[in-house]
Amino acid sequence: MSLDLPPIPPSDLDPFGTAFFDNPYPEHERLRQAGPVVWIERYGVYGVARYDEVHHVLNDWRTFCSSRGVGLQDFSREKPWRPPSLVLETDPPEHDRARKVLARVLSPVTMRDLRDGFMEAADRLIRSLVGREIDGVADLAQAFPLSVFPDRIGLRHEGREHLLPYAGLAFNAFGPDNELRRTAMERAAPHIAWVNEQCRRENLSPDGLGARVHAAAVTGEVTGDEATLLVRSLLTAGIDTTVNGIGAALYCLGRFPDQFAALRADPSLARNAFEEAVRFESPVQTFFRTTTCDAELGGAAIPEGAKVLMFLAAANRDPRRWDRPDDYDITRKTSGHVGFGAGIHMCVGQLLARLEGEAVLHALARHVTRLEITGDPVRSYNNTLRGLASLPMRLI
Amino acid sequence: MKITFIAADGTETAVDAAEGESIMRAAVRNDVDGIIGECGGSMMCATCHCYVDEAWADATGQQEDGESDLLDCAASEVRPTSRLSCQIRMSAELEGVVIHLPESQL
Ligand code: HEM
Ligand code: FES
Numbered sequence: 001m002s003l004d005l006p007p008i009p010p011s012d013l014d015p016f017g018t019a020f021f022d023n024p025y026p027e028h029e030r031l032r033q034a035g036p037v038v039w040i041e042r043y044g045v046y047g048v049a050r051y052d053e054v055h056h057v058l059n060d061w062r063t064f065c066s067s068r069g070v071g072l073q074d075f076s077r078e079k080p081w082r083p084p085s086l087v088l089e090t091d092p093p094e095h096d097r098a099r100k101v102l103a104r105v106l107s108p109v110t111m112r113d114l115r116d117g118f119m120e121a122a123d124r125l126i127r128s129l130v131g132r133e134i135d136g137v138a139d140l141a142q143a144f145p146l147s148v149f150p151d152r153i154g155l156r157h158e159g160r161e162h163l164l165p166y167a168g169l170a171f172n173a174f175g176p177d178n179e180l181r182r183t184a185m186e187r188a189a190p191h192i193a194w195v196n197e198q199c200r201r202e203n204l205s206p207d208g209l210g211a212r213v214h215a216a217a218v219t220g221e222v223t224g225d226e227a228t229l230l231v232r233s234l235l236t237a238g239i240d241t242t243v244n245g246i247g248a249a250l251y252c253l254g255r256f257p258d259q260f261a262a263l264r265a266d267p268s269l270a271r272n273a274f275e276e277a278v279r280f281e282s283p284v285q286t287f288f289r290t291t292t293c294d295a296e297l298g299g300a301a302i303p304e305g306a307k308v309l310m311f312l313a314a315a316n317r318d319p320r321r322w323d324r325p326d327d328y329d330i331t332r333k334t335s336g337h338v339g340f341g342a343g344i345h346m347c348v349g350q351l352l353a354r355l356e357g358e359a360v361l362h363a364l365a366r367h368v369t370r371l372e373i374t375g376d377p378v379r380s381y382n383n384t385l386r387g388l389a390s391l392p393m394r395l396i
Numbered sequence: 397m398k399i400t401f402i403a404a405d406g407t408e409t410a411v412d413a414a415e416g417e418s419i420m421r422a423a424v425r426n427d428v429d430g431i432i433g434e435c436g437g438s439m440m441c442a443t444c445h446c447y448v449d450e451a452w453a454d455a456t457g458q459q460e461d462g463e464s465d466l467l468d469c470a471a472s473e474v475r476p477t478s479r480l481s482c483q484i485r486m487s488a489e490l491e492g493v494v495i496h497l498p499e500s501q502l
Pocket of ligand 1: 066070087088089099102106233234237238239241242244245246278282283284287338339340341342344345346347348349350352353
């Protein structure tokens with residue numbers, strides 16, 4: 001590696017601090033402007049915030065691996081807080097074997113079966129909310145996924161209140177040992193115990209998606225224990241993400257009334273309106289990779305064993321890639337945004353997420369004439385997820 | 397490298413693609429209507445369905461593993477020339493390739 005590569009600009013940002021969470025956009029711009037790669041002094045990690053570099057890291061799993069953890073912790077140096085995920089926190093070939101099982105369970109064929117039920121559920125929910133003062137988060141963004149997802153997975157009713165805290169914990173755990181992570185860990189035990197128990201075959205209803213993951217153990221594709229861990233991936237990644245995705249879409253449509261008018265005029269834009277909200281707000285803000293060898297990235301030299309923090313949200317608003325990046329535009333060609341990641345780890349639940357988002361926005365377009373934000377939104381803090389704790393609004 | 401897209405209504409659009417780039421990505425990057433590429437090429441959506449012109453069938457090669465299962469979910473008719481355009485990468489043999497677009501992708 002040549003020594004005359006340009007120096008890597010340092011940044012004193014705390015990308016896991018609440019001040020940053022309150023308004024990350026000026027800092028994102030500073031990171032993108034500083035250079036293709038920056039050095040995050042506080043944590044001793046590299047950061048990428050421009051679209052090209054984020055896309056590059058996501059697509060080069062040989063150099064930028066996931067098996068050493070996709071959070072700040074390096075699994076080769078520190079013990080992970082839970083047995084690692086068989087998909088998210090692995091590399092090929094292990095990754096591909098496990099992913100194949102989930103991809104089949106969450107395939108377009110499955111979506112075809114789920115579609116009508118989801119559309120009807122969204123229709124009922126939105127109709128019950130029209131004309132009322134609501135909290136867009138609790139009454140809609142949380143209520144909808146909670147009304148469809150646990151049933152489809154095949155979870156029993158008792159204990160479902162553990163789902164959101166468990167997901168909050170898992171996504172906080174990717175961050176540093178800060179107040180958010182410590183508080184989540186202190187309260188973790190009952191949530192972990194419940195989730196682990198529900199992932200077992202005997203606790204899942206035989207007609208749900210969870211049981212279909214376990215069916216792969218019958219054919220020998222994975223072991224029974226592996227199937228249990230794969231169901232855990234669905235429970236961890238499948239609910240808080242869509243809650244924040246739907247919340248993002250509501251918040252966007254409330255702030256951009258012309259876009260809501262466009263959606264009402266053509267409800268078939270619902271799917272893309274959701275996709276654009278995922279680009280615009282990036283419910284999953286960041287993930288890490290670890291270098292497997294000395295590497296060059298954006299013209300900078302990075303040693304083996306380094307953590308690289310990808311600012312997905314910053315890439316999704318990089319003016320080098322996007323026209324008018326700070327406009328929420330439901331007719332935008334969104335393909336290529338990295339809100340669901342990219343490359344081999346790109347979200348395996350993306351079709352389910354889109355189906356949920358489309359169902360909600362389609363129902364809004366048909367039943368609601370005006371969508372008003374009536375009070376100050378309250379932000380919810382998490383080391384990885386971006387979203388609101390409450391969003392006072394009125395559906396008219 | 398040149399790719400020519402022919403839409404269902406006969407409209408032709410020629411775009412420039414880079415070596416190694418997928419046909420889906422070249423289409424999306426150049427705003428070609430008729431290819432969506434919702435899943436970004438991770439073989440989950442079939443919204444990048446295309447028909448390879450007969451004359452180019454040999455050059456584009458065989459369907460990848462899993463492609464035909466996904467094509468079953470495509471919105472438009474599946475023909476013997478159907479491919480997922482995210483699985484075809486540009487190379488010297490494909491200079492000037494002609495791709496027909498289906499009526500709809502959703
Ligand atoms: C709007 C909602 C969602 C967003 C924004 C989102 C975002 C993401 C992102 C950015 C990744 C890439 C991780 C990486 O590269 O390290 C990912 C992976 C993943 N997602 Fe999602 N996700 C969403 C919904 C879902 C749902 C509904 C499920 C399950 C039902 C799910 C399950 C997974 C799994 C299992 C992975 C790991 C895939 C792999 O490593 O191959 N996600 N998601
Ligand atoms: S882009 Fe989704 S399958 Fe090709």
